[in-house]
Amino acid sequence: xxxxxxxxxxxxxxxxxxxxxxxxxxxxxxxxxxxxxxxxxxxxxxxxxxxxxxxxxxxxxxxxxxxxxxxxxxxxxxxxxxxxxxxxxxxxxxxxxxxxxxxxxxxxxxxxxxxxxxxxxxxxxxxxxxxxxxxxxxxxxxxxxxxxxxxxxxxxxxxxxxxxxxxxxxxxxxx
Numbered sequence: 001x002x003x004x005x006x007x008x009x010x011x012x013x014x015x016x017x018x019x020x021x022x023x024x025x026x027x028x029x030x031x032x033x034x035x036x037x038x039x040x041x042x043x044x045x046x047x048x049x050x051x052x053x054x055x056x057x058x059x060x061x062x063x064x065x066x067x068x069x070x071x072x073x074x075x076x077x078x079x080x081x082x083x084x085x086x087x088x089x090x091x092x093x094x095x096x097x098x099x100x101x102x103x104x105x106x107x108x109x110x111x112x113x114x115x116x117x118x119x120x121x122x123x124x125x126x127x128x129x130x131x132x133x134x135x136x137x138x139x140x141x142x143x144x145x146x147x148x149x150x151x152x153x154x155x156x157x158x159x160x161x162x163x164x165x166x167x168x169x170x171x172x173x174x175x
């Protein structure tokens with residue numbers, strides 16, 4: 001939260017903020033997220049403009065998750081740009097925008113959580129990888145392809161012939 005009384009309602013006034021806030025529950029996607037309570041670093045500039053307060057700057061946090069191919073743990077840093085206008089009550093934006101189009105200053109306070117959450121979620125990879133060349137897991141045995149020999153294979157029998165193999169005991173080469 002930012003208290004806009006520190007800035008004033010005169011256009012041209014500004015104030016820099018450096019804050020650290022704990023990440024709330026559910027701050028991410030299924031495979032990658034900012035863990036609950038992990039610090040989110042905010043480096044912002046709040047500028048008073050005619051219609052409200054323009055907040056711009058960066059938000060940074062540490063992500064954790066799993067590779068979608070091999071399920072190895074992932075940990076990486078993310079930094080996103082934040083830029084949002086928070087309109088004053090009874091400003092011209094009330095007539096020109098819908099209520100959910102522009103964030104609002106409520107009781108001289110600005111709630112940054114929805115803006116930071118949206119910026120971070122839009123930056124997250126929907127299919128995170130531990131490395132760009134991750135080959136994933138062998139579908140036959142579940143071992144990572146990177147740990148297997150290059151000639152690793154699994155014999156597969158056409159299910160239509162499986163019953164004959166069981167009845168007659170395999171091929172001549174196996175007997």
